Amino acid sequence: MSSLSAATQTNIVLCAEGVWKSYDDGAITVLKGVDFTAEQGRTVALCGPSGCGKSTLLHLLGGLDQPDRGLLAVNGKELNRHHDSLKLLRHEVGFVFQLHNLIPDLTLEENCLIPTVAAGLNRKAAQERLRELTERTGLSHRLDHRIQKLSGGERQRTALCRALMNRPGILLADEPTGSLDEATSESVFQLLLEIVANEAVTLVMATHDRALAHRCDRMIEMHDGRIRESL
Numbered sequence: 082m083s084s085l086s087a088a089t090q091t092n093i094v095l096c097a098e099g100v101w102k103s104y105d106d107g108a109i110t111v112l113k114g115v116d117f118t119a120e121q122g123r124t125v126a127l128c129g130p131s132g133c134g135k136s137t138l139l140h141l142l143g144g145l146d147q148p149d150r151g152l153l154a155v156n157g158k159e160l161n162r163h164h165d166s167l168k169l170l171r172h173e174v175g176f177v178f179q180l181h182n183l184i185p186d187l188t189l190e191e192n193c194l195i196p197t198v199a200a201g202l203n204r205k206a207a208q209e210r211l212r213e214l215t216e217r218t219g220l221s222h223r224l225d226h227r228i229q230k231l232s233g234g235e236r237q238r239t240a241l242c243r244a245l246m247n248r249p250g251i252l253l254a255d256e257p258t259g260s261l262d263e264a265t266s267e268s269v270f271q272l273l274l275e276i277v278a279n280e281a282v283t284l285v286m287a288t289h290d291r292a293l294a295h296r297c298d299r300m301i302e303m304h305d306g307r308i309r310e311s312l
């Protein structure tokens with residue numbers, strides 16, 4: 082049975098099968114037949130040396146880029162059309178980017194409301210969700226602050242709130258604590274774990290921090306364009 086048919090019959094919510102990806106017209110081949118699955122509600126750490134393709138794989142799983150070959154599926158639905166992928170991203174997948182990708186001139190509130198507009202969430206529900214998330218992440222007093230005035234830890238927590246605004250079942254996080262000092266990294270990671278556990282979110286997180294990776298349910302190692310399970 083293929084992973085996709087297995088995914089439709091089990092609680093597998095993310096699936097990659099024989100996925101290849103190259104850049105620069107094939108000059109750099111990053112993924113060389115990646116097979117990967119993640120089960121609902123589990124936390125998975127994606128590790129491996131810099132440049133091994135962690136971000137590339139997360140972007141493909143989130144429908145932000147297309148593979149050269151292979152199959153990708155989210156919640157049992159194959160990602161094969163750009164339009165479908167975008168729809169999926171708005172409703173089912175949240176993404177925390179490596180460099181957080183917040184708009185510096187907009188406030189925390191404005192940044193977080195953007196994905197809710199794209200998803201068609203009504204304003205009252207969006208405000209309520211924002212209040213809930215900012216309370217949980219200790220950012221309530223920063224709602225009207227511009228991103229450029231926030232600390233690194235506050236920006237990462239804002240990026241986390243934004244990714245969770247539409248209540249996605251899956252969160253893809255690309256080194257969400259990568260730019261933070263040890264104490265701030267610990268507090269952001271702790272929050273991340275608490276929120277995904279409370280909301281039964283499936284988390285796939287790229288990280289260089291092996292201590293954090295070991296606290297996930299599974300740790301996956303990427304090597305030479307493929308995946309090797311290590312925990």
Ligand SMILES: Nc1ncnc2c1ncn2[C@@H]1O[C@H](COP(=O)(O)OP(=O)(O)OP(=O)(O)O)[C@@H](O)[C@H]1O
Pocket residue numbers: 104105109111129130131132133134135136137138287
């Ligand atoms: N848009 C692109 N065009 C060309 N090459 C790219 C592009 N994106 C990534 N690459 C290359 O693909 C390889 C994998 O990059 P990727 O960002 O996926 O690695 P990573 O494991 O996430 O690295 P890091 O841990 O440093 O963030 C690198 O050699 C990178 O230079």
